[in-house]
Amino acid sequence: MEKTAAALVVAAGRGARLADPENTQPKQYRHIAGRPVLSHTLDALARHPRISVVLTVIHPDDVALYEAAVEVSAPETSAKLQPFAYGGKTRQQSVLEGLKTLGETGCDFVLIHDAARPFVSPVVVDAILSSLDDGADGVLAAVPIADTLKKTVAPDTPLETIDRNGIWAAQTPQAFPLEKILTAHLKAAEEEKTEFTDDTSLAEWAGETVLLSEGDPQNFKITTARDLKRADRQARQYSMAIRTSSIRPLSELQDVRTGIGYDVHAFDKGDAVILAGASIPHTRKLKGHSDADVVLHAVTDATLGAIGEGDIGSHFPPSDPQWKGASSDIFQRDALCRVNKLGGRLAHVDVTIVCEEPKIGPYRSEIRESLARICDIPVSRVSVKATTSEKLGFTGRREGIAALASVTVRLPFDENEQHQDD
The missing domain is CATH 3.30.1330.50 (2-C-methyl-D-erythritol 2,4-cyclodiphosphate synthase)
Known part of the structure; x- marks a missing residue:
């Protein structure tokens, strides 16, 4: 029997790097192609046939914004949505709260995904789930670094070139057997380990082996105003390509x-x-x-x-x-x-x-x-x-x-x- 998967969307952040005096909304609620970023992200995950449950972790101040985003999401997305959970002060705390709630759903796997990455593709999700099916402790979507990397040691000193071979840029989803990653998060909370910047780092600390899975350059994270403009353009083109009628054989x-x-x-x-x-x-x-x-x-x-x-x-x-x-x-x-x-x-x-x-x-x-x-x-x-x-x-x-x-x-x-x- 095929194992079930849940998606945990982390949407409790405030998006300080996209601060705009004329628009104080967090970036996951800014509009691209006429809809909130979060609604695009939820649709992208819910469209996948193996994702049966989608849970969003939100900030307590964002209930109205979240409900507005859900209202314009696809009907099939609403059918898979669980009631939202409130996040904590850090991303790590927010993920833990979401995992606790998902622990009651009985799903085998969980894909933890940033709300500000609205372009995750079914191909990326397929590859991640395939690795989990094969028994992986954790799977990280990532893309190889193509640019030359430079490091500054101190002002007015020569730059150092870093060998980019084997260097990958981490994306989300980051996926795990649900029970394993929940246990790891609970252990980290108990030992007051709060320095983890993503879930694969926490899983590695807990002794789990994380595998790489090919990501997608289009699955970028909206961080800056320039990213938001790029996302708007990309979302409009994606929307244009959606078929308006059923696919004919x-x-x-x-x-x-x-x-x-x-x-x-x-x-x-x-x-x-x-x-x-x-x-x-x-x-x-x-x-x-x-x-x-x-x-x-x-x-x-x-x-x-x-x-x-x-x-x-x-x-x-x-x-x-x-x-x-x-x-x-x-x-x-x-x-x-x-x-x-x-x-x-x-x-x-x-x-x-x-x-x-x-x-x-x-x-x-x-x-x-x-x-x-x-x-x-x-x-x-x-x-x-x-x-x-x-x-x-x-x-x-x-x-x-x-x-x-x-x-x-x-x-x-x-x-x-x-x-x-x-």
Whole structure:
């Protein structure tokens, strides 16, 4: 029998680093895409089929704000919500109060998640639960560090470079067998150990072994005003991609269309390239108005081409300053929204990356999985290949990267269009 999971959402903080004299609400209740951040977070967790219970720990002053957030959440979210619990003075105390309440639900696992991370994906949750199913004491969602790390020892002294190999940035959810993490928290409270900054640190102190699980760069924590703007933009694009009608089986979508896309970007100074949303360590980055994701740009053009909707530049012109530095998954999600509005589905994506460097092979799976997440299709329907140009042309001279994409879209037949063809 499949084990059950609960989600514990920590929402009792005050968000001091996002202080705004004109808006004193804690960050989890600020609005992105027209709804409180917390409502997006609750929906993201409650949508997962294995999460049967969702409990939120809130500040005593925030009852009205919490109720307003719940009111605009999805109906299926409300069906899984437990009555809220009040948090303590620290995050550690708040988590303990939530765990005590969840201990009465009989759930096997608990995923402890920050309220200010509204973009946790089902793929991340799947991987975490798989490790728990295999017997892990604890699982931490995390992403590898791609940026070069520097350390200051004292003012006016040389910087130290830190080796980033094996360094990961912790995210949430952080997940555990419910009984084990509750026991660890109770022990820490009894011994007045209050210095833990997250639950995996506390679990390790209690003697548990915590495993890493691949996180998602999109699952960032809203901390600053800049983060809030990024989250608003990302949430609006996510909302645009939500289907307005039920998903039709591919067998009913017999109008099969193919689109082809091509893109190229030159190298620039930097330390990583973005390919299909995945950050690949390299001695240079790609140059472009957005994040210069050459793979997603080709895939977006192919998707738009399959439905006769122009190209990426016609919808997101590089002359528009709002797209400067933008994450390119925004563009593909917009293209997917256009497919969905036609009643169709993306069926397959095939990408070829052309470059001499970096080597794609070690990162092929990461790129493929990221592209599958963005396109909302199984990994089995995504192909990522890589080749060189035999040292010919700009790619052969290591001046940049090119990408070619072929996309298959399936639509319902337009009866009027079919009649005209006859």
